[in-house]
Amino acid sequence: MTISIAFSFQVTLVGSLEMPKADIWVVTAIVSGLVGYCAKTYFTFQANMVTYQNLITKSMYDKQLDSGKGTLLHLCDDVIQQEVKEVIVSYYILMEQGKATIQDLDSRCEQLIKEEFGVECNFDVVDAVKKLEKLGIVSRDSIGRIICVPLKRANEIIGTTTEEMVMRAQQAPAGS
Template structure:
């Protein structure tokens, strides 16, 4: 893009100069116009070179950081990504069950999850519903009726079943420590 800007500026400047300069024009005017054009071209070229150097520095720094974080760091990052993906599957499945408001089959739940991902995020995928249902059942926030249809428990009840998160427990301890410090 910078090269297009550079070449375009030079061409437009030369064309403008040629069409506006008459044969009787003062030579100092011609020199001023040409020097302005050369100065602008030099500025554009140097800005391009600076952008290129900055980009190369960014790539080099990124590669260096990734090289330092090999082995254990890479494995931990991968594990974290897998855990996040598992949690997202469970949340999406529970959301669909809550949104339906009625028991639905495993196939319908799978289809609805895939539709949501396609319609809202533009991603076509084969949603692994069995794993998500298994986790929801293990948590106790989804039930299956005698005909094999699933429904989610009410949100407040699900929150009671799951219990407080680690973050909520930490905030509770901080709050109680603050209260204790104020009383003292």
């Protein structure tokens, strides 16, 4: 559209100049119209650039705000969930398949994830077992294999642990 209007101005200007007696007022009007149209196009472009830059600036500002506490808390929550999942999968494998060495447990956990989700991973079984041992849900036999307590007992242990934490939080003096 812009090119066709500019082209028609040029055709009109050239046509006026080719006439034997070109009227200076007609040529001035055509040139003024062409200059005015070019100025309008330029200023419209500049206004669109400013609008676009403001949009980018606002978008960057919004993304920067989102990268603060919310993002950090979201990452922390994801890490905690991942560690809880590792502990649950490790306990489940021990509960279903019995005693296992660290290497056996690691490969069994990785195999379960591959079978159930079709994803290969490097399972961090050592960290999961440490957490389970700290909770008192697993232990090791005389040759180092990992053994889990029955599910009912594990629920009692975890339930007690959670209750203890809540009780400590309620008993703690305000401001400490």
